[in-house]
Amino acid sequence: EDQVTQSPEALRLQEGESSSLNCSYTVSGLRGLFWYRQDPGKGPEFLFTLYSAGEEKEKERLKATLTKKESFLHITAPKPEDSATYLCAVTGTASKLTFGTGTRLQVTL
Amino acid sequence: ETGVTQTPRHLVMGMTNKKSLKCEQHLGHNAMYWYKQSAKKPLELMFVYNFKEQTENNSVPSRFSPECPNSSHLFLHLHTLQPEDSALYLCASSRDGDEQFFGPGTRLTVL
Numbered sequence: 001e002d003q004v005t006q007s008p009e010a011l012r013l014q015e016g017e018s019s020s021l022n023c024s025y026t027v028s029g030l031r032g033l034f035w036y037r038q039d040p041g042k043g044p045e046f047l048f049t050l051y052s053a054g055e056e057k058e059k060e061r062l063k064a065t066l067t068k069k070e071s072f073l074h075i076t077a078p079k080p081e082d083s084a085t086y087l088c089a090v091t092g093t094a095s096k097l098t099f100g101t102g103t104r105l106q107v108t109l
Numbered sequence: 110e111t112g113v114t115q116t117p118r119h120l121v122m123g124m125t126n127k128k129s130l131k132c133e134q135h136l137g138h139n140a141m142y143w144y145k146q147s148a149k150k151p152l153e154l155m156f157v158y159n160f161k162e163q164t165e166n167n168s169v170p171s172r173f174s175p176e177c178p179n180s181s182h183l184f185l186h187l188h189t190l191q192p193e194d195s196a197l198y199l200c201a202s203s204r205d206g207d208e209q210f211f212g213p214g215t216r217l218t219v220l
Contacts, residue, residue, distance in 0.1 A: 032207070032208070034208055036211075043113070043214045044152075044199070044211045045211070046208050046210055046211075087152075099152040100151060101149065
């Protein structure tokens with residue numbers, strides 16, 4: 001059974017204080033690893049797809065990386081508007097998306 | 110309208126009521142999904158439709174009944190729900206099982 005574990009559960013940063021979120025996974029035949037951002041009371045918003053170990057993708061202050069066992073979402077010089085819950089999900093040979101419980105990020109002034 | 114839309118955004122119902130949630134996608138995707146999101150839990154996949162055909166029913170109780178009349182519309186019919194069914198219900202769509210795009214969700218409260 002595919003599994004996704006995200007850490008930390010919650011993270012509080014000051015504006016400009018860079019950090020990383022972790023997503024550890026076990027999956028049969030990785031087809032893709034996905035990062036989403038979710039604001040309170042809203043649906044997840046797609047950020048990145050990573051397909052193979054060594055792949056990296058960037059968008060503004062966010063950078064996602066992938067190894068054979070985990071993915072990191074690096075946040076460089078975050079701003080208060082980056083506050084949200086960040087979700088990681090994987091899909092494997094079963095073609096079913098399995099989500100983690102997310103990391104709740106709060107960025108303060 | 111763009112992306113994935115869901116109505117209603119909020120719903121309060123009694124345990125004996127019958128209601129329906131609606132989802133529409135404007136992305137030309139072929140697959141649509143229903144998820145349940147409860148506090149402190151990962152998103153739970155409920156149903157998958159591909160080209161209007163149900164391809165997955167993730168052991169969901171029969172009080173939840175999906176309907177997919179075409180590739181752009183998806184419904185979730187609700188009847189005799191329980192208070193523990195209160196959650197955020199999310200609809201998503203994708204093309205050929207690639208990244209899924211989500212709607213804003215329906216916040217359901219069962220009294």
